[in-house]
Amino acid sequence: MEPTFRASMNWLHTWAGVVLGGLLFAIFWMGTLSVFDREIDRWMMPATRLALPDAPIPLDAFRPYLETATVAKARAWAVVPATEREPVIRVTWQDTSLLLDPSTGAVLPDPGTWAATRFIYPFHYMLQIRIGRLGAWIVAFATMAMLALCVSGVIIHRKIFADFFTFRARNRPRRALLDLHNVTGVLALPFHVAITLSGLIIFYSIYFSVVFQIAYGDNWRTRFREETSGIVRQPRSGQPGAVGSLGAMAEEAKRLWGGAAAHLVIVWHPGDAAGYVQMRRSNDDVVSFPPGEIFFDSATGKLLTHRAPLPVASAQHFIAGLHLIHFRHWTLRWLYFALGLSGCVLIATGYLFWLERRRKRHAELGLAGVPIVEGLAIGSVSGIVIATLSFFAVNRLLPSDTTFAGYDRAALEIWTFYLVWLAAFGHAWWRPRRAWMEQCWPMAAFAVTAVLLNWLTTGDHLLHSLAHRHLWAVAGMDLLLLASAAAATLTAIRLRIRC
Structure with missing residues (x-):
């Protein structure tokens, strides 16, 4: 019975990750950036x-x-x-x-931009789908899948603590990818569970609205009074x-x-x-x-x-605050950012391990599964990163009063994001074996371009920003962009050697 149960959990873990990995990566990526949404706003809104x-x-x-x-x-x-x-x-x-x-x-x-608080942050919890509450429901489904992935991941890894201390970077790519997947999964497991569960609890009134309808009907004033005892x-x-x-x-x-x-x-x-x-x-x-x-x-x-507020509302407010981290604690904010990135690495390495494990067999059998999933993985992972960096670069490139075809600058920035992301998917399916390496170059180019354009359009170069306390958020953004460019360049060089 136990091997059968573990096998079923392995099946669930594999296919939930493959099918919903791209959506989960977008949610994690945008959520990670949202940790510093106000700081990104400062960078994108020089005024x-x-x-x-x-x-x-x-x-x-x-x-x-x-x-x-x-x-x-x-x-x-x-x-x-x-x-x-x-x-x-x-x-x-x-x-x-x-x-x-x-x-x-x-x-x-x-400011002529939606920046982070109006674009990146809402994308995290509703995918910017404003048709009713469809976006929030899609994210809720993906969130439940993430909880299932966390639980099934623990079940299928019998040596979970040993996996935490095992990373064989010099071994075969498949083994190194699995080790990195395990390390990031185990290291940030409490964070992933807490942040995922709290995301569901924040919007409990949407996901469980039928309960409130049964209990209160249309008498929403009674509901507010009993929930909050003060509003x-x-x-x-x-x-x-x-x-x-x-x-x-x-x-x-x-x-x-x-x-x-x-x-x-x-x-x-x-x-x-x-x-x-x-x-x-x-x-x-x-x-x-x-x-x-x-x-x-x-x-x-x-x-x-x-x-x-009454106890239930107080508990919900505490959990919401733990997820949103609006309180002032810079060390914890950077920890959230690092653990959010670890979630992105977890999802990306899960995709890569699946691909490396099946590539040869699918080629021998003439199956199309690997090329399809590989294009989905590349577009979902490197594609959204490139799109985000292009969003930053075009923000500093376009004058504030720019209009085109009836669209203002804020809309043009968003169109740039989606068109670049769509192009990344097309490129991934066109050149799947080399797309990982080739997409690192525009990633680095957009990041460096954004830093240079920030300097040219505002005069706030890195040394100037570091010298003024109220510009430290701008300096932090520039530094992270430069770090992204360096990481993308090194990755491209390593991948070119392997290709």
């Missing part, structure tokens, strides 16, 4: 490369924008104060979104009302939070008598996300509620 002032601009200084939202009868008006990772002030209402200088309050030019939801009254001092409310919230500042301020129903103000605590020093919220009456500033 936001600003130093934080000693004292923040008072919230009440943004009242003119609030009055504009009131006249427009906006459902909500929001301001996000500047932080170390995002040193700009964001003011939004309806379809308007402004970036403000944290020192002067002046409106910054439109305020009230409709517009239709009667005029004022908005009191946001600064005074923020000071009261800061006192109740023990000195922590507000990271997000939302005025619901501005100009309405039933308006209220929602303030979300900064989560620099806490794991949970959201870390805590306070509600005030917008006209009087009276505290409406300040209660901790």
